[in-house]
Amino acid sequence: MIYGRCAACKSQRRRCPSDCIFSPYFPANDPQRFAYVHKIYGGSNVGKMLQQLPEYVRDQAVNTLYLEAQCRIQDPVYGCVGIVSKLYQQIHDAEVELAKIQTQIACLQNQQFEVESNFNVLSTIEAESNLNFLQSQSNSMEQFQWPNHVPNLFN
Structure with a gap:
């Protein structure tokens, strides 16, 4: 018997084979992740989905299933x-x-x-x-003459 069973095998109370399809995606230290996905989709359905997918997209598929399951549990209607x-x-x-x-x-x-x-x-x-006002004033300004001698006020 393998001591490091994945969360899926622990949840389903079965022995975790070395080629378990769930173990890379549902580690033993995060059992809630599989519990959400199992509650909404069922363990065997998730296993079938993962087997049909190529390995390079499985991680993303599991993350998506987990997110959707979590949302469905929090809001069962929508x-x-x-x-x-x-x-x-x-x-x-x-x-x-x-x-x-x-x-x-x-x-x-x-x-x-x-x-x-x-x-x-x-x-x-x-x-x-x-x-117009300034032009009329300019005529009178021309008549104004500065004195030749301006006293120095600053002394």
């Missing part, structure tokens, strides 16, 4: 589909929030453009009126 649905809902919610924020940004940019254009129109009108 299983993995429940997780996928929640993720799609989160994506949808994020897209809606993004659209709202983009709309707010566009509105704020539009308001800022309107304020700037109104400011530019007002600035142009004010500048023209100031220019």
Whole structure:
């Protein structure tokens, strides 16, 4: 009898042969892994699936079976589909929030453009009126003469 039985052989209370199909994927130190897969799929069905698969994909298949079994045990109605649905809902919610924020940004940019254009129109009108005022003042400024001698105020 081999002392290092895999979790599958321990669970099924049988001797673990040297060529056990379960031993590479269900080690003895993680019995819960096989318990989940066995509860959902059944031990013999998992063995048949693993025998039909090439060896290089078996590890990934066992990981997938374990994940799906774990999800099905946690959520018996929806299983993995429940997780996928929640993720799609989160994506949808994020897209809606993004659209709202983009709309707010566009509105704020539009308001800022309107304020700037109104400011530019007002600035142009004010500048023209100031220019007219300055031109009328320039005639009186030409008449102003600086004195030749300006006292030094800093001494």
